[in-house]
Amino acid sequence: MLLNPETQRQGFEAAVRQYGEQLYWQVRKIVLTHDDADDVVQNAFLKAWNALDSFEGDSKVFTWLSRIAINEALDLLRKNKRRMTVSEDEYSVASSLLADPYFDGTETEALLQEAITQLPDVQRTVFQLRYFDEMKYSDISQMLGTTEGSLKASYHIAVKKISEFFKLRD
Amino acid sequence: MEEEKYISDKLGRRNPFTVPEGYFEQLTTKVMEQIPERRQKARRVWLRPVWWAAAAVCALFVSTAAWLVIPNESQQPQGHVAEVIQQSQPDDAFFDEAADYMMLDNQDIYACLASAEY
Numbered sequence: 001m002l003l004n005p006e007t008q009r010q011g012f013e014a015a016v017r018q019y020g021e022q023l024y025w026q027v028r029k030i031v032l033t034h035d036d037a038d039d040v041v042q043n044a045f046l047k048a049w050n051a052l053d054s055f056e057g058d059s060k061v062f063t064w065l066s067r068i069a070i071n072e073a074l075d076l077l078r079k080n081k082r083r084m085t086v087s088e089d090e091y092s093v094a095s096s097l098l099a100d101p102y103f104d105g106t107e108t109e110a111l112l113q114e115a116i117t118q119l120p121d122v123q124r125t126v127f128q129l130r131y132f133d134e135m136k137y138s139d140i141s142q143m144l145g146t147t148e149g150s151l152k153a154s155y156h157i158a159v160k161k162i163s164e165f166f167k168l169r170d
Numbered sequence: 171m172e173e174e175k176y177i178s179d180k181l182g183r184r185n186p187f188t189v190p191e192g193y194f195e196q197l198t199t200k201v202m203e204q205i206p207e208r209r210q211k212a213r214r215v216w217l218r219p220v221w222w223a224a225a226a227v228c229a230l231f232v233s234t235a236a237w238l239v240i241p242n243e244s245q246q247p248q249g250h251v252a253e254v255i256q257q258s259q260p261d262d263a264f265f266d267e268a269a270d271y272m273m274l275d276n277q278d279i280y281a282c283l284a285s286a287e288y
Binding site: 009012013016017020021024025028029032034038041042045046049097102103104105106108109110112113131132134156159160162163166167 | 171173174176177178180181182183184185186187188189190193194197198200201202204205206207
């Protein structure tokens with residue numbers, strides 16, 4: 001349906017309905033706040049619509065949409081980092097989350113998110129997709145355009161850093 | 171991986187994030203409201219007669235130039251014609267000149283040639 005110009009809009013709406021929630025959660029775990037995730041998801045779908053002609057059906061629709069959404073999320077992280085003032089740093093992430101009405105976690109879960117924000121952006125994304133979503137490396141590889149070997153190495157380093165973060169606090 | 175077991179035992183894998191009530195039910199509508207209608211089809215239809223006219227003139231120009239340049243075996247090139255042959259340019263240059271003359275750029279030509287509708 002997406003490849004046929006006559007049914008594209010219908011097909012696209014079906015894709016939004018089918019994958020919207022899943023994409024939202026992928027993005028939310030990267031950008032953390034609901035407002036940012038909402039913006040990113042909507043921008044991602046708009047970009048996907050405008051780039052529909054470049055979708056040749058050679059990958060799954062969800063993989064293609066994820067790639068766009070994750071890139072949008074990472075772009076937002078980069079923009080936010082450039083806007084960050086000296087007084088704002090990763091150590092306020094846990095307290096910001098605990099004050100967020102759309103965060104339902106414990107202090108430990110907030111600290112986990114803080115530890116994750118200290119990772120480089122792509123490593124952070126790999127960790128979120130593998131640890132929380134339990135995605136296969138082959139699927140993450142298609143999404144991020146990185147080899148499975150690099151992903152495994154990246155995840156292993158991320159896990160080590162996070163466990164060290166908590167062991168220091170134990 | 172030992173460290174992964176340490177993290178999952180200590181922290182679990184629960185998703186601690188929530189959304190406003192009804193958010194996902196409204197998401198599709200919100201997204202589709204922002205999606206513009208596709209306009210490529212109308213654009214192609216509008217350009218089609220212009221493109222065909224331009225292509226026809228371009229073909230005439232190229233064939234005339236080629237007729238002047240390609241040497242005729244039964245005749246010895248003489249005078250002005252000989253000069254043109256000696257100064258003959260590669261074919262690509264004629265296409266470039268024709269495209270410049272018609273003020274079409276290559277991308278427009280390739281896009282029309284690649285269009286499934288033709």
